[in-house]
Amino acid sequence: MYLVASALAVERSVSPETRRDLYRMRHDVWVSLYREDEAVVEDTLALLDEALARLPHEGGEAAARVREMRNFYAFLFRDLSELVTPYEKWREEQSASPEVRPLGRGEATRSMPEK
Template sequence: MTARVLATLLFTERPSLTMGELAETLHASAGAISGALKMLTSVGLAERVAAPASRREHFRLREDAWAILFTNQNETLTAMQAAADAGIAVTDNRSAAHQRLTQMRDFYAFLMSEIPAILDRWHDRGQ
């Protein structure tokens, strides 16, 4: 469902869509749409936006969505780092789990430190 909601947000010509409109378009339940939007907003691909004269929540594909996937605004990357840190804190530093968690934490820390330069180069290309 997440992929279907993402595709709908990608292909719509409208500035934003409500959950109801997504549900109707995709012939899906409100719960399925809600879960998909939660995932898409948590990783920075979709965002809630205000719509004039509407009290309903509207959603759209976020400006520069693909770059956002790799920034601090991505809750998933932050959660992965936090999960690794929590696991490291409760495992014996000689255990295989501790070593795997340390590698995981170090990978995400490295990735997060490299991403700003990559995004700068991306933006310099005029994207």
């Protein structure tokens, strides 16, 4: 219910015929959520950089924890950012193709792009 309550991924509307609540996924929700998070992470990285600049060079354990957090987010979001554009291109190609191949375990998906 969190995604419904916060209107991040799911939106609620009312059916005019039945007056029942209808729920649907927002269009392009995952990339949109990522883009929102990306801005927050950029702000967090700037804050962590500022904190590291203010700490003594030999800041001890506190500086090491801040540096580790900063490096983790920098690494993670660097790689995710590089995946979003190819994903958007792949998604467009998939929406144009009706071919679906089974993955196993009852799931199905369209084929992933070759690198």
